Amino acid sequence: MTTATLTKVQPYVFFYGRCEEALEFYKSVFGGTWEGMRVSDTPMAKDMPPEAQNKIMHASFSAPGFSFLVSDGMQTKTIDPEEGNVALALTAGDAAEGARLHKALAEGGKVDMEFGDAFWGGKFGQVTDRFGNQWLITAQ
Numbered sequence: 001m002t003t004a005t006l007t008k009v010q011p012y013v014f015f016y017g018r019c020e021e022a023l024e025f026y027k028s029v030f031g032g033t034w035e036g037m038r039v040s041d042t043p044m045a046k047d048m049p050p051e052a053q054n055k056i057m058h059a060s061f062s063a064p065g066f067s068f069l070v071s072d073g074m075q076t077k078t079i080d081p082e083e084g085n086v087a088l089a090l091t092a093g094d095a096a097e098g099a100r101l102h103k104a105l106a107e108g109g110k111v112d113m114e115f116g117d118a119f120w121g122g123k124f125g126q127v128t129d130r131f132g133n134q135w136l137i138t139a140q
Contacts, residue, residue: 012089012136014073019056023070032063036070043119087134095123098139105129105137 015022023034036059039045039052055072069089092098102115108130115125115137122140129135 008089008091010067010069010089010091012069012071012087014071014085014087015056016073016085017055019059019070019072023056023059023061026061026063030063032061034059034061034070036060039072087136089136089138092137092139095139098123098125098137101135102127102137105135 013022019036023036026032027034037057039048039055039057042057044057045053057071059070061068061070090101092101099115102111102125106127106129109128111125111127112134113124113126115123118124118138122138124139125137127135127137
C-alpha cells in the first residue's frame with residue numbers, strides 16, 4: 001500500500017439548502033473567505049428544478065488555521081445528528097491512486113458514484129465505507 005500520491009483530506013460539510021447562510025455565519029465568526037460554484041454554473045443546471053439553481057454545488061471556506069469544503073447537497077432535508085452531515089474529501093495525486101483508493105474504501109461498503117471523469121476536469125467518485133463514512137475522492 002502506498003500513500004505517496006495522497007495529497008489532502010478535508011472535512012466536507014453538507015447544509016441541505018442552508019449552505020450560503022452557514023458560510024456567511026462562519027465568515028462572521030472566524031473571518032476568512034469562501035468561494036464556490038452554484039448549481040446554475042454547472043452542466044447539471046439544465047436537469048435541476050428552478051429552486052435548485054441558486055444552491056451551492058461546491059464551495060471552500062478558509063480562515064486562519066483551517067479550511068473545509070461545503071455544499072447544499074443534492075436534497076433539502078433537516079440535519080439529523082444521528083445521520084450526520086459530514087463527509088471526508090480526499091484528493092489523490094493522480095487518477096490511478098484515486099481509483100485504487102475508491103476501490104479499497106468501497107470494499108465491504110458501497111459505491112455511491114463510480115470513479116470517472118468529472119465535468120470540472122480530473123476524476124471523481126464517491127463511496128460509503130463499511131463503517132458508514134462517506135468519502136468524496138478527487139484526482140487530476
